[in-house]
Amino acid sequence: MEFHIGQHWVVNLFGLDVHMDTLITLWITMAIVIFFALLAVGNIKLVPSRLQAVFENIVTIFSSLTKDMGPEGKRHTPILIALFLFIITGNLIGQLPWKLLNFFPFIKATEGEFASPTNDINVTAALAIIVLVYYIASGVRLKGIGYFKHYFQPVWFMTPFNMLEDIVRPLTLALRLFANILAGEILIMVLGGLIASLLSPEAISAFCQNTLGGILPSNWVYNITLFLGSLLPLPIMFFEIFVAFIQALVFTLLTSAYISGAVAKH
Amino acid sequence: MDLSVLKFIAMGLAIGFGVVGPGIGLGLATKAIIESIARQPEVEGQISKYFYIGAGLIEACAIYALLVVILIGFVLK
Numbered sequence: 565m566e567f568h569i570g571q572h573w574v575v576n577l578f579g580l581d582v583h584m585d586t587l588i589t590l591w592i593t594m595a596i597v598i599f600f601a602l603l604a605v606g607n608i609k610l611v612p613s614r615l616q617a618v619f620e621n622i623v624t625i626f627s628s629l630t631k632d633m634g635p636e637g638k639r640h641t642p643i644l645i646a647l648f649l650f651i652i653t654g655n656l657i658g659q660l661p662w663k664l665l666n667f668f669p670f671i672k673a674t675e676g677e678f679a680s681p682t683n684d685i686n687v688t689a690a691l692a693i694i695v696l697v698y699y700i701a702s703g704v705r706l707k708g709i710g711y712f713k714h715y716f717q718p719v720w721f722m723t724p725f726n727m728l729e730d731i732v733r734p735l736t737l738a739l740r741l742f743a744n745i746l747a748g749e750i751l752i753m754v755l756g757g758l759i760a761s762l763l764s765p766e767a768i769s770a771f772c773q774n775t776l777g778g779i780l781p782s783n784w785v786y787n788i789t790l791f792l793g794s795l796l797p798l799p800i801m802f803f804e805i806f807v808a809f810i811q812a813l814v815f816t817l818l819t820s821a822y823i824s825g826a827v828a829k830h
Numbered sequence: 831m832d833l834s835v836l837k838f839i840a841m842g843l844a845i846g847f848g849v850v851g852p853g854i855g856l857g858l859a860t861k862a863i864i865e866s867i868a869r870q871p872e873v874e875g876q877i878s879k880y881f882y883i884g885a886g887l888i889e890a891c892a893i894y895a896l897l898v899v900i901l902i903g904f905v906l907k
Contacts, residue, residue, distance in 0.1 A: 740890040743897040750900075810886040817883060 572684065583684055589662075590681040593654045601649070622648070629817070633824045636706065640823050643698060647691065648816040654682045655745055655808030659801060680745050688742040692734035695819045700730070703826035711826070733822060737815060744811050748804040752797040759793020841899045848895020855888040 572583035604619040612620055626644045630637040658680030665678055681687050703711040715726045768789065769782035776785075863881045867874050 736890075739894065739897065740887075743893040744886075744890060746900070747893050747896050750896075807886075810882055814883055814886045814890075 583686065585678045586681050586684040586687060589657055589678060590654070590687065593650065593657055593681055596657070597649050597653050626816075626820075629820045630824075633820075633827055634829075636827070637824075640702065640820070644816050644820055647695075647819060648812050651682060651691070651741065651815055652808055652812035654687070655680050655812060656805065657681070658683065658745065658749065659804060659808075679749055682741055683745045683749055685738065685742045688738040689734075691741070691815070692738035695737060695822065696730065696734040699819075699822045699826040702823055706827050733818075737818060741811055741815055744807055748800070748807055751800050752804070755797040755800060756794060758796060760790060763789060763793070837902060841903050844902060845895050845899045848898065849892045852888050852892035855891070856885060859884055859888060 573585045575582050575584040600615065601619070604615045607613075608616065622645060623641070626641050626648070627638070629644065630641045633640060662678035700711075715723050717726075763786065765782070765786055768786040772778060772780055772782040772785055859881060863877060866877060
């Protein structure tokens with residue numbers, strides 16, 4: 565059994581190494597988010613349609629998150645909603661059957677798996693850096709240069725630790741999302757290939773001859789066992805849908821906590 | 831000893847010791863939520879969302895150990 569972990573379809577574009585599989589799924593994610601968002605707000609009615617009701621609920625949830633961030637708190641709602649929608653769509657898109665792309669020879673899907681864009685550390689690191697810049701910028705916008713005074717609190721020699729916090733926060737944000745999605749994909753890959761790697765046709769034919777007494781053809785038994793074994797990752801796939809939602813929520817909640825920490829009055 | 835053998839030993843030790851702490855943490859979190867729901871069954875809908883978020887945060891710690899295992903086994907030469 566072969567593993568392709570952290571391998572990507574690298575293409576050289578304008579002197580830069582680009583992960584093409586991540587880029588394609590990233591653009592598909594953005595297209596889905598923009599399409600459904602436009603569809604939801606394009607035809608606003610007093611009695612909402614089903615899609616509009618979903619988006620209204622999302623807006624309500626994140627408005628209640630930013631309510632206690634002071635009078636300017638409403639300003640931070642759009643970035644939270646954008647992060648949440650992007651991350652959850654990106655996580656869920658990995659559950660689509662991208663393996664079918666292997667039938668097209670010009671897509672080199674065998675070099676790297678087409679999967680969630682969030683299983684590339686570059687994407688999650690970019691999201692985390694957006695969060696870092698955003699919460700520092702919103703703090704500076706509200707308090708001016710006085711925002712940086714919090715580095716020297718409570719006493720001056722805590723400064724390195726306070727600065728370390730600004731490194732650790734985006735690092736853990738990026739790593740948590742990346743590693744959760746990657747771990748789920750590895751789990752699905754391992755469970756999907758487990759039975760096929762353990763079985764051998766000789767063992768099955770010996771089993772049919774000795775134990776079953778040859779009442780069933782051994783290639784039938786072998787194929788049926790392979791099919792049943794390929795159903796093994798199904799529960800994990802359902803669990804991954806749950807994990808996708810939880811991780812998007814955790815990322816967004818931590819972002820809102822960092823922003824409200826940056827804009828809080830001391 | 832061969833270096834690849836040491837690598838497998840390191841992978842096993844890293845994930846083995848790495849999941850002990852999150853396991854204890856998840857156990858404590860589950861214990862707490864079950865106790866509070868048993869005391870006040872009507873708060874289940876309000877507190878279970880915090881449990882899910884907390885469980886996601888705790889689980890991430892075990893996944894950091896898995897990340898180290900992947901780094902040892904597949905990325906670092």
